[in-house]
Amino acid sequence: MTRSDRPTWKELLARGEPLLLPCAHDALSARLIERAGFSAYSIGGFPLVGARYGLPDIGLVGYGEMSAGMRDIIAATGLPVLVDGDDGYGDAKNVARTVHGYETMGASAIFIEDQRAPKRCGHMAGKEVIDARVMAEKIRAAAAARRDMFLIARTDARAVHGLDEALRRAELYLNAGADGLFVEAPQTVEELARIGAAFKGVPQLANMLEGGRTPILSPDELYRLGFAMVAYPTTLIFRIARTIEKALADLKRGTLAIENEGVDFETFKDITGFAQWAQVECSGGGESS
Numbered sequence: 001m002t003r004s005d006r007p008t009w010k011e012l013l014a015r016g017e018p019l020l021l022p023c024a025h026d027a028l029s030a031r032l033i034e035r036a037g038f039s040a041y042s043i044g045g046f047p048l049v050g051a052r053y054g055l056p057d058i059g060l061v062g063y064g065e066m067s068a069g070m071r072d073i074i075a076a077t078g079l080p081v082l083v084d085g086d087d088g089y090g091d092a093k094n095v096a097r098t099v100h101g102y103e104t105m106g107a108s109a110i111f112i113e114d115q116r117a118p119k120r121c122g123h124m125a126g127k128e129v130i131d132a133r134v135m136a137e138k139i140r141a142a143a144a145a146r147r148d149m150f151l152i153a154r155t156d157a158r159a160v161h162g163l164d165e166a167l168r169r170a171e172l173y174l175n176a177g178a179d180g181l182f183v184e185a186p187q188t189v190e191e192l193a194r195i196g197a198a199f200k201g202v203p204q205l206a207n208m209l210e211g212g213r214t215p216i217l218s219p220d221e222l223y224r225l226g227f228a229m230v231a232y233p234t235t236l237i238f239r240i241a242r243t244i245e246k247a248l249a250d251l252k253r254g255t256l257a258i259e260n261e262g263v264d265f266e267t268f269k270d271i272t273g274f275a276q277w278a279q280v281e282c283s284g285g286g287e288s289s
Contacts, residue, residue: 003078009109009150010179012040012080013203013228018219021231025051026069027076029236031271034077040108042082043073046121047237059118063089063098071105080108082152082231085142087119087130088112092141099145109150111182111205112142114157114169123185123212129157132169136176143177152205153178158185159213167198180204180229185213192217196226205229210238 012019021040024030025047033041045066046057052069053061070083083102088095095112102110113119114135116128129135139153153173157166163186170181180203183195192215196204206227208216211234219230243261250257263271 003106006078006080006108007039008148009040009080009082018223018227019229020219021082021229022236023047023231023233024073024081025237025240027072028271029240030073030076030079030081031273034079035271038079040080040082041077042231042233043070043084044231044233045084045086046233048073048084051237057121063094063101067101067105070102070107074106081106082109082111082150082229083107085110085112087115087117088138088142092137095138096141096145099142099149099151103146103149107149109152109180110142110146111152111154112138113154113182113184114138114173123209123214125159127156127159129155129160129169132157132172135169136172139173139176139178150179151177152180152182152203154182154184154205156184158183158187158191163191163194167195170195170199174199174202182207187213187215189215189217192222192227193225196222200226203228205231207231207233209234 019040020038021042022033022038023042023044024033030041045061048066048069049055049057049061053065055061066086074081085095085098085102088098099110114129114132116130119127135153139151142151153170153176155166155169155173157169166183170183174181181199182205184207186192186195192206204227206217206222206229207214208230210216217225222230246261269275
């Protein structure tokens with residue numbers, strides 16, 4: 001798929017089925033997501049910061065570092081992508097810059113959250129949120145800065161002030177210009193149902209994080225509860241980290257137990273587009289005979 005013929009985010013949501021969003025942490029994982037047949041994907045701060053910088057997602061990485069990683073990932077595929085805009089990296093003018101920057105890179109959708117800096121992963125303890133009116137100003141700035149990008153407002157107020165306040169904020173942000181909503185880290189199926197029912201007709205995102213605070217439900221169950229988008233921020237990075245650990249343990253024992261554990265050489269060449277580049281090389285750089 002090329003960017004010129006890819007569907008818009010609204011067109012993806014209009015298909016009448018849950019939009020599954022595996023989370024890429026680098027260009028290779030984005031290519032594999034496309035190869036697996038997904039129609040879209042996401043790029044989250046937690047896996048990107050962990051994979052690219054070896055750091056926890058606790059506000060240590062700013063817009064410049066994040067956008068460098070995002071640029072590499074977005075360039076690797078033509079799929080529509082939802083990016084994590086964190087808290088916008090400052091006030092309303094910083095939010096506008098963040099939104100414009102990611103849309104220029106090719107992002108189809110973005111979410112901005114109401115955490116107070118330094119922000120952290122939404123399922124970690126110790127979060128704080130900014131004043132809801134200040135966040136509404138950020139959403140208005142984001143809505144004004146984007147051209148066609150789908151704008152999702154995220155609130156982390158559930159963990160700080162309870163679900164009622166999270167729902168109040170979600171409504172305020174929707175009225176400020178958000179296209180969709182993301183109430184982070186509900187703690188029970190009942191809370192998920194209440195969130196889904198509170199904003200019928202509004203595209204909502206459910207975040208399925210292994211070991212997090214939110215119960216893991218199937219895409220169909222979440223869709224019935226009112227969630228049009230289902231993100232999987234840690235599924236790939238957690239499995240990859242374990243695979244690397246196992247491979248290093250093999251090497252430390254002096255063995256290469258790769259059979260049935262990894263792709264082969266030819267498959268990896270195919271994943272990375274070797275044949276296409278070889279064709280370019282042959283057609284553009286060789287001597288005529």
